[in-house]
Amino acid sequence: MKTYDDLAGDGGSNVIEQVVSQREKLRKRLDPIKHKISVMSGKGGVGKSSVTANMAVCLASRGFKVGILDADLNGPSIGKLLNVPHSEKLEITPEGVQPAIGALGIKIMSMDMLLPSADSPVMWNEGKDATAVWISMMESQALRELLTDTIWGELDYLIIDMPPGSDRIDNVRDLIPELDGVVEITIPSPISQHIVSKSITKSSQLGVSIIGLVENMATYVCPHCNEEGKLFEGEDVEKLSQEKKIPLLGRIPFDTRVSRQSGSGKLFFEEHADSVTGQAISQVVDNILKFIQNKSN
Ligand SMILES: Nc1ncnc2c1ncn2[C@@H]1O[C@H](COP(=O)(O)OP(=O)(O)O)[C@@H](O)[C@H]1O
Ligand SMILES: [Mg+2]
Structure with missing residues:
Protein backbone atom coordinates (compact mmCIF):
# COMPACT_ATOMS: atom_id res chain seq x y z
CA MET A 1 0.00 0.00 0.00
CA LYS A 2 1.28 3.50 -0.84
CA THR A 3 1.77 6.00 1.96
CA TYR A 4 1.46 9.77 1.59
CA ASP A 5 5.25 9.92 1.23
CA ASP A 6 5.06 7.87 -1.98
CA LEU A 7 2.53 10.18 -3.61
CA ALA A 8 3.68 13.05 -5.76
CA GLY A 9 1.78 16.25 -4.85
CA ASP A 10 -1.86 15.39 -4.12
CA GLY A 11 -1.61 12.07 -5.92
CA GLY A 12 -3.59 13.37 -8.88
CA SER A 13 -6.78 13.91 -6.86
CA ASN A 14 -6.77 17.67 -7.50
CA VAL A 15 -8.03 18.06 -3.98
CA ILE A 16 -6.48 21.47 -3.39
CA GLU A 17 -7.93 22.87 -6.61
CA GLN A 18 -11.33 21.43 -5.70
CA VAL A 19 -11.27 23.05 -2.26
CA VAL A 20 -10.18 26.41 -3.69
CA SER A 21 -12.92 26.29 -6.32
CA GLN A 22 -15.56 25.33 -3.71
CA ARG A 62 -38.83 46.91 8.90
CA GLY A 63 -38.05 46.63 5.19
CA PHE A 64 -34.89 44.50 5.31
CA LYS A 65 -34.37 41.68 2.82
CA VAL A 66 -33.93 38.56 4.89
CA GLY A 67 -32.94 34.94 4.32
CA ILE A 68 -32.70 32.01 6.72
CA LEU A 69 -30.54 28.94 6.39
CA ASP A 70 -31.87 26.15 8.57
CA ALA A 71 -28.61 24.45 9.49
CA ASP A 72 -30.21 21.94 11.85
CA LEU A 73 -29.99 18.99 9.50
CA ASN A 74 -31.56 16.62 12.01
CA GLY A 75 -34.34 18.81 13.34
CA PRO A 76 -35.17 21.35 10.64
CA SER A 77 -38.12 23.52 11.59
CA ILE A 78 -37.86 26.91 9.87
CA GLY A 79 -39.99 25.88 6.86
CA LYS A 80 -42.78 24.78 9.17
CA LEU A 81 -42.56 27.92 11.30
CA LEU A 82 -42.71 30.23 8.28
CA ASN A 83 -45.55 28.31 6.70
CA VAL A 84 -43.78 26.81 3.69
CA PRO A 85 -45.58 23.57 2.82
CA HIS A 86 -43.23 20.61 2.45
CA SER A 87 -44.96 19.72 -0.80
CA GLU A 88 -43.68 22.95 -2.37
CA LYS A 89 -41.21 21.98 -5.09
CA LEU A 90 -38.07 24.06 -5.23
CA GLU A 91 -37.10 25.28 -8.68
CA ILE A 92 -33.72 23.96 -9.73
CA THR A 93 -31.92 25.93 -12.43
CA PRO A 94 -28.38 25.61 -13.86
CA GLU A 95 -27.48 28.52 -11.57
CA GLY A 96 -28.68 26.78 -8.41
CA VAL A 97 -31.82 26.22 -6.34
CA GLN A 98 -34.40 28.94 -5.80
CA PRO A 99 -35.07 29.15 -2.05
CA ALA A 100 -38.60 28.79 -0.72
CA ILE A 101 -40.34 32.07 0.03
CA GLY A 102 -41.96 32.35 3.45
CA ALA A 103 -43.85 35.10 5.25
CA LEU A 104 -42.98 38.67 4.15
CA GLY A 105 -40.77 37.43 1.32
CA ILE A 106 -38.23 35.76 3.63
CA LYS A 107 -36.02 33.37 1.64
CA ILE A 108 -35.67 29.99 3.27
CA MET A 109 -33.40 27.06 2.59
CA SER A 110 -33.54 24.00 4.72
CA MET A 111 -32.34 20.44 4.46
CA ASP A 112 -35.87 19.08 4.87
CA MET A 113 -36.98 20.82 1.69
CA LEU A 114 -34.67 18.46 -0.17
CA LEU A 115 -35.91 15.36 1.65
CA PRO A 116 -38.49 13.11 -0.04
CA SER A 117 -41.21 13.60 2.57
CA ALA A 118 -41.84 15.77 5.60
CA ASP A 119 -41.13 12.96 8.06
CA SER A 120 -37.97 11.57 6.39
CA PRO A 121 -34.90 11.73 8.62
CA VAL A 122 -31.51 12.70 7.18
CA MET A 123 -29.64 9.42 6.56
CA TRP A 124 -25.95 9.38 5.79
CA ASN A 125 -24.98 6.60 3.37
CA GLU A 126 -22.33 5.37 5.75
CA GLY A 127 -25.13 4.39 8.16
CA LYS A 128 -24.25 3.03 11.57
CA ASP A 129 -20.55 2.64 10.79
CA ALA A 130 -20.01 6.37 10.43
CA THR A 131 -17.89 7.87 13.19
CA ALA A 132 -18.78 11.17 14.84
CA VAL A 133 -15.90 12.89 13.05
CA TRP A 134 -17.02 11.59 9.68
CA ILE A 135 -20.64 12.60 10.32
CA SER A 136 -19.51 16.07 11.33
CA MET A 137 -17.51 16.32 8.06
CA MET A 138 -20.53 15.22 6.04
CA GLU A 139 -22.72 17.69 7.92
CA SER A 140 -20.28 20.44 7.13
CA GLN A 141 -20.19 19.43 3.46
CA ALA A 142 -24.01 19.32 3.28
CA LEU A 143 -24.16 22.82 4.77
CA ARG A 144 -21.56 24.10 2.32
CA GLU A 145 -23.65 22.77 -0.55
CA LEU A 146 -26.89 24.21 0.83
CA LEU A 147 -25.26 27.62 1.25
CA THR A 148 -23.50 27.55 -2.12
CA ASP A 149 -26.27 26.13 -4.26
CA THR A 150 -29.03 28.44 -3.02
CA ILE A 151 -29.74 31.48 -5.17
CA TRP A 152 -29.90 33.90 -2.23
CA GLY A 153 -29.54 37.02 -4.39
CA GLU A 154 -29.08 40.34 -2.61
CA LEU A 155 -29.97 40.20 1.07
CA ASP A 156 -29.49 42.54 4.01
CA TYR A 157 -29.44 39.69 6.52
CA LEU A 158 -28.86 35.96 6.33
CA ILE A 159 -29.64 34.28 9.64
CA ILE A 160 -28.30 30.81 10.21
CA ASP A 161 -30.34 28.71 12.61
CA MET A 162 -27.83 26.32 14.14
CA PRO A 163 -28.31 22.85 15.60
CA PRO A 164 -27.49 22.40 19.30
CA GLY A 165 -23.86 21.75 20.23
CA SER A 166 -20.99 24.15 20.79
CA ASP A 167 -18.71 22.34 18.32
CA ARG A 168 -20.92 23.41 15.41
CA ILE A 169 -19.42 26.91 15.45
CA ASP A 170 -16.22 25.47 13.86
CA ASN A 171 -18.22 24.57 10.76
CA VAL A 172 -19.85 27.96 10.45
CA ARG A 173 -16.62 29.86 10.98
CA ASP A 174 -14.94 27.76 8.29
CA LEU A 175 -17.80 28.17 5.85
CA ILE A 176 -18.44 31.87 6.51
CA PRO A 177 -15.23 33.60 7.59
CA GLU A 178 -16.94 37.01 7.32
CA LEU A 179 -19.72 36.08 9.80
CA ASP A 180 -20.81 39.26 11.64
CA GLY A 181 -21.33 37.38 14.85
CA VAL A 182 -23.27 34.93 16.93
CA VAL A 183 -26.44 35.39 18.97
CA GLU A 184 -26.46 32.97 21.90
CA ILE A 185 -29.84 31.81 23.22
CA THR A 186 -30.36 30.52 26.73
CA ILE A 187 -33.26 29.91 29.09
CA PRO A 188 -33.09 30.74 32.79
CA SER A 189 -32.27 27.18 33.92
CA PRO A 190 -28.85 26.49 35.48
CA ILE A 191 -28.16 23.60 33.07
CA SER A 192 -28.90 25.73 30.01
CA GLN A 193 -26.70 28.56 31.29
CA HIS A 194 -23.88 26.11 32.01
CA ILE A 195 -23.99 24.70 28.46
CA VAL A 196 -24.40 28.10 26.84
CA SER A 197 -21.46 29.37 28.85
CA LYS A 198 -19.30 26.64 27.25
CA SER A 199 -20.59 27.59 23.81
CA ILE A 200 -19.64 31.25 24.48
CA THR A 201 -16.14 30.20 25.55
CA LYS A 202 -15.72 28.14 22.40
CA SER A 203 -16.83 30.99 20.13
CA SER A 204 -14.46 33.42 21.88
CA GLN A 205 -11.57 30.98 21.58
CA LEU A 206 -12.17 30.75 17.84
CA GLY A 207 -12.25 34.53 17.55
CA VAL A 208 -15.92 34.62 16.50
CA SER A 209 -17.68 37.85 17.59
CA ILE A 210 -20.54 37.35 19.98
CA ILE A 211 -23.28 39.87 19.33
CA GLY A 212 -24.90 39.03 22.65
CA LEU A 213 -27.05 36.82 24.78
CA VAL A 214 -30.82 36.38 24.59
CA GLU A 215 -32.73 34.91 27.50
CA ASN A 216 -35.76 33.15 26.06
CA MET A 217 -38.73 31.95 28.14
CA ALA A 218 -37.46 34.42 30.71
CA THR A 219 -40.77 34.99 32.43
CA TYR A 220 -44.40 34.01 32.00
CA VAL A 221 -47.01 36.66 31.32
CA CYS A 222 -50.44 35.70 32.65
CA PRO A 223 -52.94 36.10 29.78
CA HIS A 224 -55.67 37.06 32.28
CA CYS A 225 -54.01 39.72 34.41
CA ASN A 226 -50.83 40.51 32.39
CA GLU A 227 -48.68 39.96 35.53
CA GLU A 228 -45.19 38.66 34.81
CA GLY A 229 -43.82 35.78 36.93
CA LYS A 230 -40.75 33.53 36.91
CA LEU A 231 -40.89 30.29 34.91
CA PHE A 232 -37.61 28.76 36.15
CA GLU A 233 -35.75 29.05 39.43
CA GLY A 234 -32.43 29.64 37.70
CA GLU A 235 -29.57 32.09 38.11
CA ASP A 236 -30.03 35.54 36.74
CA VAL A 237 -28.87 35.79 33.11
CA GLU A 238 -27.31 39.17 33.91
CA LYS A 239 -24.69 37.35 35.97
CA LEU A 240 -23.71 35.19 32.96
CA SER A 241 -23.63 38.25 30.72
CA GLN A 242 -21.33 40.07 33.19
CA GLU A 243 -19.10 37.05 33.79
CA LYS A 244 -18.60 36.49 30.07
CA LYS A 245 -18.52 40.24 29.34
CA ILE A 246 -21.08 39.95 26.55
CA PRO A 247 -24.13 42.18 26.16
CA LEU A 248 -27.59 41.01 27.12
CA LEU A 249 -29.67 41.69 23.99
CA GLY A 250 -32.99 41.05 25.66
CA ARG A 251 -35.23 38.78 27.68
CA ILE A 252 -38.14 37.20 25.80
CA PRO A 253 -41.07 36.10 27.97
CA PHE A 254 -42.85 32.77 27.51
CA ASP A 255 -46.07 33.15 25.57
CA THR A 256 -48.13 30.10 24.65
CA ARG A 257 -48.98 31.73 21.31
CA VAL A 258 -45.30 31.37 20.22
CA SER A 259 -45.71 27.62 19.94
CA ARG A 260 -49.19 27.79 18.46
CA GLN A 261 -49.45 28.63 14.79
CA SER A 262 -52.68 30.47 14.12
CA GLY A 263 -55.33 29.06 11.78
CA SER A 264 -54.01 31.32 9.03
CA GLY A 265 -50.55 29.80 9.49
CA LYS A 266 -49.12 33.11 10.67
CA LEU A 267 -46.08 33.27 12.90
CA PHE A 268 -46.33 34.84 16.35
CA PHE A 269 -44.61 38.14 15.47
CA GLU A 270 -46.84 38.69 12.43
CA GLU A 271 -49.92 38.87 14.65
CA HIS A 272 -48.65 39.88 18.07
CA ALA A 273 -45.80 42.34 17.50
CA ASP A 274 -47.33 44.66 20.11
CA SER A 275 -47.58 42.06 22.88
CA VAL A 276 -45.02 42.03 25.73
CA THR A 277 -43.21 39.09 24.06
CA GLY A 278 -43.43 40.74 20.62
CA GLN A 279 -41.90 43.94 22.00
CA ALA A 280 -39.10 41.93 23.62
CA ILE A 281 -38.31 40.37 20.21
CA SER A 282 -38.23 43.88 18.67
CA GLN A 283 -35.82 44.99 21.38
CA VAL A 284 -33.47 42.09 20.61
CA VAL A 285 -33.58 43.09 16.93
CA ASP A 286 -32.88 46.77 17.86
CA ASN A 287 -29.80 45.66 19.78
CA ILE A 288 -28.53 43.45 16.95
CA LEU A 289 -28.94 46.37 14.51
CA LYS A 290 -27.00 48.62 16.92
CA PHE A 291 -24.19 46.05 17.05
CA ILE A 292 -24.03 45.90 13.24
CA GLN A 293 -24.09 49.69 12.99
CA ASN A 294 -21.24 50.07 15.51
CA LYS A 295 -19.25 47.43 13.66
CA SER A 296 -19.57 49.22 10.34
CA ASN A 297 -18.60 52.62 11.83
N1 LIG B 1 -40.87 32.48 24.12
C1 LIG B 1 -41.52 31.33 23.95
N2 LIG B 1 -42.77 31.18 24.45
C2 LIG B 1 -43.44 29.99 24.31
N3 LIG B 1 -42.96 28.90 23.68
C3 LIG B 1 -41.72 29.02 23.15
C4 LIG B 1 -40.94 30.21 23.24
N4 LIG B 1 -39.76 30.00 22.60
C5 LIG B 1 -39.81 28.73 22.12
N5 LIG B 1 -40.96 28.14 22.45
C6 LIG B 1 -41.38 26.74 22.16
O1 LIG B 1 -40.37 25.88 22.68
C7 LIG B 1 -40.16 24.75 21.83
C8 LIG B 1 -38.70 24.67 21.41
O2 LIG B 1 -38.40 25.79 20.60
P1 LIG B 1 -37.45 25.69 19.31
O3 LIG B 1 -37.48 27.05 18.69
O4 LIG B 1 -37.81 24.53 18.45
O5 LIG B 1 -36.05 25.41 20.03
P2 LIG B 1 -34.64 24.99 19.41
O6 LIG B 1 -34.58 25.48 18.00
O7 LIG B 1 -33.64 25.68 20.30
O8 LIG B 1 -34.53 23.51 19.53
C9 LIG B 1 -41.12 24.93 20.66
O9 LIG B 1 -42.27 24.19 20.89
C10 LIG B 1 -41.43 26.43 20.67
O10 LIG B 1 -42.70 26.72 20.14
MG1 LIG C 1 -34.22 24.39 16.18
Whole structure:
Protein backbone atom coordinates (compact mmCIF):
# COMPACT_ATOMS: atom_id res chain seq x y z
CA MET A 1 0.00 0.00 0.00
CA LYS A 2 1.28 3.50 -0.84
CA THR A 3 1.77 6.00 1.96
CA TYR A 4 1.46 9.77 1.59
CA ASP A 5 5.25 9.92 1.23
CA ASP A 6 5.06 7.87 -1.98
CA LEU A 7 2.53 10.18 -3.61
CA ALA A 8 3.68 13.05 -5.76
CA GLY A 9 1.78 16.25 -4.85
CA ASP A 10 -1.86 15.39 -4.12
CA GLY A 11 -1.61 12.07 -5.92
CA GLY A 12 -3.59 13.37 -8.88
CA SER A 13 -6.78 13.91 -6.86
CA ASN A 14 -6.77 17.67 -7.50
CA VAL A 15 -8.03 18.06 -3.98
CA ILE A 16 -6.48 21.47 -3.39
CA GLU A 17 -7.93 22.87 -6.61
CA GLN A 18 -11.33 21.43 -5.70
CA VAL A 19 -11.27 23.05 -2.26
CA VAL A 20 -10.18 26.41 -3.69
CA SER A 21 -12.92 26.29 -6.32
CA GLN A 22 -15.56 25.33 -3.71
CA ARG A 23 -14.50 28.22 -1.48
CA GLU A 24 -14.57 30.62 -4.43
CA LYS A 25 -18.11 29.51 -5.40
CA LEU A 26 -19.33 29.98 -1.84
CA ARG A 27 -17.68 33.40 -1.56
CA LYS A 28 -19.38 34.56 -4.80
CA ARG A 29 -22.76 33.36 -3.55
CA LEU A 30 -22.40 35.09 -0.18
CA ASP A 31 -20.90 38.34 -1.49
CA PRO A 32 -24.26 40.03 -2.22
CA ILE A 33 -25.40 39.35 1.37
CA LYS A 34 -24.57 42.32 3.59
CA HIS A 35 -24.73 40.64 7.00
CA LYS A 36 -24.54 37.07 8.22
CA ILE A 37 -25.58 36.17 11.72
CA SER A 38 -25.73 32.80 13.36
CA VAL A 39 -28.19 31.95 16.14
CA MET A 40 -26.92 29.27 18.44
CA SER A 41 -26.84 27.73 21.86
CA GLY A 42 -25.03 24.70 23.17
CA LYS A 43 -28.50 23.54 24.24
CA GLY A 44 -31.47 22.17 22.27
CA GLY A 45 -35.08 23.22 22.81
CA VAL A 46 -34.29 26.71 24.12
CA GLY A 47 -36.03 28.45 21.21
CA LYS A 48 -33.28 29.04 18.63
CA SER A 49 -35.58 28.34 15.69
CA SER A 50 -38.53 30.23 17.15
CA VAL A 51 -36.38 33.27 17.95
CA THR A 52 -34.72 33.09 14.50
CA ALA A 53 -38.07 32.96 12.66
CA ASN A 54 -39.64 35.76 14.73
CA MET A 55 -36.55 37.97 14.45
CA ALA A 56 -36.55 37.40 10.68
CA VAL A 57 -40.19 38.51 10.45
CA CYS A 58 -39.39 41.53 12.62
CA LEU A 59 -36.46 42.51 10.35
CA ALA A 60 -38.53 41.94 7.20
CA SER A 61 -41.37 44.07 8.60
CA ARG A 62 -38.83 46.91 8.90
CA GLY A 63 -38.05 46.63 5.19
CA PHE A 64 -34.89 44.50 5.31
CA LYS A 65 -34.37 41.68 2.82
CA VAL A 66 -33.93 38.56 4.89
CA GLY A 67 -32.94 34.94 4.32
CA ILE A 68 -32.70 32.01 6.72
CA LEU A 69 -30.54 28.94 6.39
CA ASP A 70 -31.87 26.15 8.57
CA ALA A 71 -28.61 24.45 9.49
CA ASP A 72 -30.21 21.94 11.85
CA LEU A 73 -29.99 18.99 9.50
CA ASN A 74 -31.56 16.62 12.01
CA GLY A 75 -34.34 18.81 13.34
CA PRO A 76 -35.17 21.35 10.64
CA SER A 77 -38.12 23.52 11.59
CA ILE A 78 -37.86 26.91 9.87
CA GLY A 79 -39.99 25.88 6.86
CA LYS A 80 -42.78 24.78 9.17
CA LEU A 81 -42.56 27.92 11.30
CA LEU A 82 -42.71 30.23 8.28
CA ASN A 83 -45.55 28.31 6.70
CA VAL A 84 -43.78 26.81 3.69
CA PRO A 85 -45.58 23.57 2.82
CA HIS A 86 -43.23 20.61 2.45
CA SER A 87 -44.96 19.72 -0.80
CA GLU A 88 -43.68 22.95 -2.37
CA LYS A 89 -41.21 21.98 -5.09
CA LEU A 90 -38.07 24.06 -5.23
CA GLU A 91 -37.10 25.28 -8.68
CA ILE A 92 -33.72 23.96 -9.73
CA THR A 93 -31.92 25.93 -12.43
CA PRO A 94 -28.38 25.61 -13.86
CA GLU A 95 -27.48 28.52 -11.57
CA GLY A 96 -28.68 26.78 -8.41
CA VAL A 97 -31.82 26.22 -6.34
CA GLN A 98 -34.40 28.94 -5.80
CA PRO A 99 -35.07 29.15 -2.05
CA ALA A 100 -38.60 28.79 -0.72
CA ILE A 101 -40.34 32.07 0.03
CA GLY A 102 -41.96 32.35 3.45
CA ALA A 103 -43.85 35.10 5.25
CA LEU A 104 -42.98 38.67 4.15
CA GLY A 105 -40.77 37.43 1.32
CA ILE A 106 -38.23 35.76 3.63
CA LYS A 107 -36.02 33.37 1.64
CA ILE A 108 -35.67 29.99 3.27
CA MET A 109 -33.40 27.06 2.59
CA SER A 110 -33.54 24.00 4.72
CA MET A 111 -32.34 20.44 4.46
CA ASP A 112 -35.87 19.08 4.87
CA MET A 113 -36.98 20.82 1.69
CA LEU A 114 -34.67 18.46 -0.17
CA LEU A 115 -35.91 15.36 1.65
CA PRO A 116 -38.49 13.11 -0.04
CA SER A 117 -41.21 13.60 2.57
CA ALA A 118 -41.84 15.77 5.60
CA ASP A 119 -41.13 12.96 8.06
CA SER A 120 -37.97 11.57 6.39
CA PRO A 121 -34.90 11.73 8.62
CA VAL A 122 -31.51 12.70 7.18
CA MET A 123 -29.64 9.42 6.56
CA TRP A 124 -25.95 9.38 5.79
CA ASN A 125 -24.98 6.60 3.37
CA GLU A 126 -22.33 5.37 5.75
CA GLY A 127 -25.13 4.39 8.16
CA LYS A 128 -24.25 3.03 11.57
CA ASP A 129 -20.55 2.64 10.79
CA ALA A 130 -20.01 6.37 10.43
CA THR A 131 -17.89 7.87 13.19
CA ALA A 132 -18.78 11.17 14.84
CA VAL A 133 -15.90 12.89 13.05
CA TRP A 134 -17.02 11.59 9.68
CA ILE A 135 -20.64 12.60 10.32
CA SER A 136 -19.51 16.07 11.33
CA MET A 137 -17.51 16.32 8.06
CA MET A 138 -20.53 15.22 6.04
CA GLU A 139 -22.72 17.69 7.92
CA SER A 140 -20.28 20.44 7.13
CA GLN A 141 -20.19 19.43 3.46
CA ALA A 142 -24.01 19.32 3.28
CA LEU A 143 -24.16 22.82 4.77
CA ARG A 144 -21.56 24.10 2.32
CA GLU A 145 -23.65 22.77 -0.55
CA LEU A 146 -26.89 24.21 0.83
CA LEU A 147 -25.26 27.62 1.25
CA THR A 148 -23.50 27.55 -2.12
CA ASP A 149 -26.27 26.13 -4.26
CA THR A 150 -29.03 28.44 -3.02
CA ILE A 151 -29.74 31.48 -5.17
CA TRP A 152 -29.90 33.90 -2.23
CA GLY A 153 -29.54 37.02 -4.39
CA GLU A 154 -29.08 40.34 -2.61
CA LEU A 155 -29.97 40.20 1.07
CA ASP A 156 -29.49 42.54 4.01
CA TYR A 157 -29.44 39.69 6.52
CA LEU A 158 -28.86 35.96 6.33
CA ILE A 159 -29.64 34.28 9.64
CA ILE A 160 -28.30 30.81 10.21
CA ASP A 161 -30.34 28.71 12.61
CA MET A 162 -27.83 26.32 14.14
CA PRO A 163 -28.31 22.85 15.60
CA PRO A 164 -27.49 22.40 19.30
CA GLY A 165 -23.86 21.75 20.23
CA SER A 166 -20.99 24.15 20.79
CA ASP A 167 -18.71 22.34 18.32
CA ARG A 168 -20.92 23.41 15.41
CA ILE A 169 -19.42 26.91 15.45
CA ASP A 170 -16.22 25.47 13.86
CA ASN A 171 -18.22 24.57 10.76
CA VAL A 172 -19.85 27.96 10.45
CA ARG A 173 -16.62 29.86 10.98
CA ASP A 174 -14.94 27.76 8.29
CA LEU A 175 -17.80 28.17 5.85
CA ILE A 176 -18.44 31.87 6.51
CA PRO A 177 -15.23 33.60 7.59
CA GLU A 178 -16.94 37.01 7.32
CA LEU A 179 -19.72 36.08 9.80
CA ASP A 180 -20.81 39.26 11.64
CA GLY A 181 -21.33 37.38 14.85
CA VAL A 182 -23.27 34.93 16.93
CA VAL A 183 -26.44 35.39 18.97
CA GLU A 184 -26.46 32.97 21.90
CA ILE A 185 -29.84 31.81 23.22
CA THR A 186 -30.36 30.52 26.73
CA ILE A 187 -33.26 29.91 29.09
CA PRO A 188 -33.09 30.74 32.79
CA SER A 189 -32.27 27.18 33.92
CA PRO A 190 -28.85 26.49 35.48
CA ILE A 191 -28.16 23.60 33.07
CA SER A 192 -28.90 25.73 30.01
CA GLN A 193 -26.70 28.56 31.29
CA HIS A 194 -23.88 26.11 32.01
CA ILE A 195 -23.99 24.70 28.46
CA VAL A 196 -24.40 28.10 26.84
CA SER A 197 -21.46 29.37 28.85
CA LYS A 198 -19.30 26.64 27.25
CA SER A 199 -20.59 27.59 23.81
CA ILE A 200 -19.64 31.25 24.48
CA THR A 201 -16.14 30.20 25.55
CA LYS A 202 -15.72 28.14 22.40
CA SER A 203 -16.83 30.99 20.13
CA SER A 204 -14.46 33.42 21.88
CA GLN A 205 -11.57 30.98 21.58
CA LEU A 206 -12.17 30.75 17.84
CA GLY A 207 -12.25 34.53 17.55
CA VAL A 208 -15.92 34.62 16.50
CA SER A 209 -17.68 37.85 17.59
CA ILE A 210 -20.54 37.35 19.98
CA ILE A 211 -23.28 39.87 19.33
CA GLY A 212 -24.90 39.03 22.65
CA LEU A 213 -27.05 36.82 24.78
CA VAL A 214 -30.82 36.38 24.59
CA GLU A 215 -32.73 34.91 27.50
CA ASN A 216 -35.76 33.15 26.06
CA MET A 217 -38.73 31.95 28.14
CA ALA A 218 -37.46 34.42 30.71
CA THR A 219 -40.77 34.99 32.43
CA TYR A 220 -44.40 34.01 32.00
CA VAL A 221 -47.01 36.66 31.32
CA CYS A 222 -50.44 35.70 32.65
CA PRO A 223 -52.94 36.10 29.78
CA HIS A 224 -55.67 37.06 32.28
CA CYS A 225 -54.01 39.72 34.41
CA ASN A 226 -50.83 40.51 32.39
CA GLU A 227 -48.68 39.96 35.53
CA GLU A 228 -45.19 38.66 34.81
CA GLY A 229 -43.82 35.78 36.93
CA LYS A 230 -40.75 33.53 36.91
CA LEU A 231 -40.89 30.29 34.91
CA PHE A 232 -37.61 28.76 36.15
CA GLU A 233 -35.75 29.05 39.43
CA GLY A 234 -32.43 29.64 37.70
CA GLU A 235 -29.57 32.09 38.11
CA ASP A 236 -30.03 35.54 36.74
CA VAL A 237 -28.87 35.79 33.11
CA GLU A 238 -27.31 39.17 33.91
CA LYS A 239 -24.69 37.35 35.97
CA LEU A 240 -23.71 35.19 32.96
CA SER A 241 -23.63 38.25 30.72
CA GLN A 242 -21.33 40.07 33.19
CA GLU A 243 -19.10 37.05 33.79
CA LYS A 244 -18.60 36.49 30.07
CA LYS A 245 -18.52 40.24 29.34
CA ILE A 246 -21.08 39.95 26.55
CA PRO A 247 -24.13 42.18 26.16
CA LEU A 248 -27.59 41.01 27.12
CA LEU A 249 -29.67 41.69 23.99
CA GLY A 250 -32.99 41.05 25.66
CA ARG A 251 -35.23 38.78 27.68
CA ILE A 252 -38.14 37.20 25.80
CA PRO A 253 -41.07 36.10 27.97
CA PHE A 254 -42.85 32.77 27.51
CA ASP A 255 -46.07 33.15 25.57
CA THR A 256 -48.13 30.10 24.65
CA ARG A 257 -48.98 31.73 21.31
CA VAL A 258 -45.30 31.37 20.22
CA SER A 259 -45.71 27.62 19.94
CA ARG A 260 -49.19 27.79 18.46
CA GLN A 261 -49.45 28.63 14.79
CA SER A 262 -52.68 30.47 14.12
CA GLY A 263 -55.33 29.06 11.78
CA SER A 264 -54.01 31.32 9.03
CA GLY A 265 -50.55 29.80 9.49
CA LYS A 266 -49.12 33.11 10.67
CA LEU A 267 -46.08 33.27 12.90
CA PHE A 268 -46.33 34.84 16.35
CA PHE A 269 -44.61 38.14 15.47
CA GLU A 270 -46.84 38.69 12.43
CA GLU A 271 -49.92 38.87 14.65
CA HIS A 272 -48.65 39.88 18.07
CA ALA A 273 -45.80 42.34 17.50
CA ASP A 274 -47.33 44.66 20.11
CA SER A 275 -47.58 42.06 22.88
CA VAL A 276 -45.02 42.03 25.73
CA THR A 277 -43.21 39.09 24.06
CA GLY A 278 -43.43 40.74 20.62
CA GLN A 279 -41.90 43.94 22.00
CA ALA A 280 -39.10 41.93 23.62
CA ILE A 281 -38.31 40.37 20.21
CA SER A 282 -38.23 43.88 18.67
CA GLN A 283 -35.82 44.99 21.38
CA VAL A 284 -33.47 42.09 20.61
CA VAL A 285 -33.58 43.09 16.93
CA ASP A 286 -32.88 46.77 17.86
CA ASN A 287 -29.80 45.66 19.78
CA ILE A 288 -28.53 43.45 16.95
CA LEU A 289 -28.94 46.37 14.51
CA LYS A 290 -27.00 48.62 16.92
CA PHE A 291 -24.19 46.05 17.05
CA ILE A 292 -24.03 45.90 13.24
CA GLN A 293 -24.09 49.69 12.99
CA ASN A 294 -21.24 50.07 15.51
CA LYS A 295 -19.25 47.43 13.66
CA SER A 296 -19.57 49.22 10.34
CA ASN A 297 -18.60 52.62 11.83
N1 LIG B 1 -40.87 32.48 24.12
C1 LIG B 1 -41.52 31.33 23.95
N2 LIG B 1 -42.77 31.18 24.45
C2 LIG B 1 -43.44 29.99 24.31
N3 LIG B 1 -42.96 28.90 23.68
C3 LIG B 1 -41.72 29.02 23.15
C4 LIG B 1 -40.94 30.21 23.24
N4 LIG B 1 -39.76 30.00 22.60
C5 LIG B 1 -39.81 28.73 22.12
N5 LIG B 1 -40.96 28.14 22.45
C6 LIG B 1 -41.38 26.74 22.16
O1 LIG B 1 -40.37 25.88 22.68
C7 LIG B 1 -40.16 24.75 21.83
C8 LIG B 1 -38.70 24.67 21.41
O2 LIG B 1 -38.40 25.79 20.60
P1 LIG B 1 -37.45 25.69 19.31
O3 LIG B 1 -37.48 27.05 18.69
O4 LIG B 1 -37.81 24.53 18.45
O5 LIG B 1 -36.05 25.41 20.03
P2 LIG B 1 -34.64 24.99 19.41
O6 LIG B 1 -34.58 25.48 18.00
O7 LIG B 1 -33.64 25.68 20.30
O8 LIG B 1 -34.53 23.51 19.53
C9 LIG B 1 -41.12 24.93 20.66
O9 LIG B 1 -42.27 24.19 20.89
C10 LIG B 1 -41.43 26.43 20.67
O10 LIG B 1 -42.70 26.72 20.14
MG1 LIG C 1 -34.22 24.39 16.18
